[in-house]
Amino acid sequence: MLFNSLQFLIFLPIVVGLYYLLPHKFRWVLIFVASCYFYMAFVPKYILILFLIILIDYFSALAIERSQSKAKLAYLVGSLTANVLLLCFFKYFNFLNENLLGVFSLFGKEFHPINLDIILPIGLSFHTFQSMSYTIEVYRGKQKAEKHIGYFANYVLFFPQMVAGPIERYETLGNALKVEQKPLYQNLSDGFKLILYGLFIKMTIADNIAPFVNQIYSDPLKYSSSEVLAAVFLFSFQIYADFFGYSTIALGCAKLFGINIMDNFKTPYLAKSVSEFWTRWHISLSTWFRDYLYIPLGGNRVKLSRWAFNILVVFTVSGLWHGANWTFVVWGALHGVMLLLEKYFSLIFKFKIKEKWSVLNAALTLKTFVITSFIWIFFRAENFEKAKNVIKAIVKNHSIQPSDLTLTLPLIFAGLLILFDFFLYNSRIDKQLNSLKMTYRWAIYTVLIFCLFALSGTQKFTFIYFQF
């Protein structure tokens, strides 16, 4: 069930209403049933994979808590291996086969890959990472193992964030699901604001930009340099609006249940460097990699060369996490390389910017946006050939006349997104709206509602991050 569907807009108020009507002791059952129903609306049988993850990590955590040293580690390794294997089987099996085939043929050897007709279960990368963080925390002694399997299941399954995050820690989401929440006006009001804004971002902005970008990316060589360049920049806005929209709706839905989940975005395109970008983009994934990969590798408390290695490993793995394709790996690795280059230049040119807004800041922000936009080419293109064609078209297609594709509407919506980002700088829509006078607040509601109802895209585009 998609957030931007009528089913969901009917489903959500029913579940929220029932949640507050039910006595606390039964609420976990409602969340569990609702989450299963929500997930099964995609591909019903894949719920079994989630149940398997829940069972593995629930019992592993209990075993880890009861055990000592080596056995404890063995249970953790067992649990992590099971999770990673599940992920690999569904996400990377065919990818691995394709690559083995390539390697074998390179050496003139025969290889007969088994190609499985597998559809990647929606959000599998998110569930496994969320569940893995729990067992790791239990192993580290920072989290007590959950005795109630229902509560643990809800931590993995909680429908507002189950398919595309934010990747929550048990400490916040798991524990919040256990607390008896009261129906507070402020929570409901904030939840509504977040959902409204999230839907606006996704349906009005992302879905109006998507047709233009898809058209250009389908055959970039046919279009003029300026059009392809526009598509490259517009994709930056599309993916941001798409994923930020989803995350904001997720935040709003959780808020309706009185639960605060983490902000996944903080105006990332206003970042002045690539490293800052990663503190503002997909924050829950960045912090996951920081806590469970970067720091265990030694983080920055190592020699410079080792630190550079750590950075490259983290970003490459992060790329691979997104999809079973070398383009994603390159996308991740390029971010790592850019981060290292930034570090290198910052060591050479030492300067500090004090003012919040200045020409230099604006230039740095623009530079970061241009860099990330170009790196997105590898994320968006289905393969290297396509990515190459995009770059080739930008460089060589100056003589081609622009096609009849209309750029105006996508550009207006991208501009609107930038405006809202300035408005939300280091804050969030519900907080910003609450700080305004009532008249301004309702004026913004009116604009959002009109854009959402009358100007949203009319083609079906699922959330981009659902594929991961």
Next chain:
Amino acid sequence: MFKKIAIKIVFLLLILTGLNYIYDATLFKTDLEEKCEQVVEIRNSQNKTDIFYFAESSNFNSRETDSIKNSISEITNLFFPNLKITAINKPASHAGIFKQWLTQINLGVEKPKAIVVTLNLRSFDAAWIHSRLETPLQESMVLTKPFPNIVNRFLLSLQAFDNKTEKQRDMDMLLDWETKQLKFPFDFKYKTVRQWDNAMSQGSYLKPDGSWDDAKITLACHYVKGYAFNINDDNPRVKDFDEIASWCNKNKINLYLNLLAENVEYADSLVGKELVFLMRENRDYLVKRYSKNNCVVVDNLEKVPGIEFTDQNWTTEHYGYRGRMIVAKNLANALKKQFENKYKKAY
């Protein structure tokens, strides 16, 4: 808290009402033109129309070699030069779409004197009911739903219509072919479309050199899939046409069900008399069911010779000029009773 929420909801509804006026005045017409130009045509032409002619692709296809390209509705209009017949066409349309077009006629302005609804037998079969074209057809009708226009626009963005995937539709179609039992008053070895289709595909036709005539086999199979079914009261298209008939009856507008000609000759020669039997049975069902009140069924089923069909290697209701003239003349004869003094012999 509840009072506060109620006040906010009322406020939001007021805003939405205001925004609906703005949307109506600004963007609605463009959206409607983009998504469903037929509805705009109905609205724009209502004042100057005597007869609405609702049709699918049969009304805008002609043979390449035709020197006269006039559509069936245009030819019909030649018999009634003083009447204005307005054709509203959309490919793959069926009774389910036409019934929604009807609701766009503003009865408060001026009622049309008659409505002609063109249907073909195949539009009642599983392949058409579960056609992949159904999704865009349904999408095109969202803006005409009986809600405020801005709400309809939002429903369009939410894709809140019969929006099954192509795969789902194919599965539904295959299921119907596999499970729906064919009824004959005599013994017939094939009980379902699938069985019949399988049998046809097992090489009923051979070329003179002894090899399989694949083109002929494909066409025969296609005829089986297109016409092997029994129309009954549960057929969704029957239910849709029931609504059309009842709407016309309620609003005292004469209705003409223009049942199109099918290539019965080829059905007979390619598949056999059993298929022709089903085609005639289905025609008889429709004639019997709808020849009452103010509805007239114009039966063209066997009127057009096989050679007059423009697609000789497929099942369509696209005719060459002579075929279109036959259907138009038959329809004009039916309309003559209502518009006797307007009739003029054109051919």
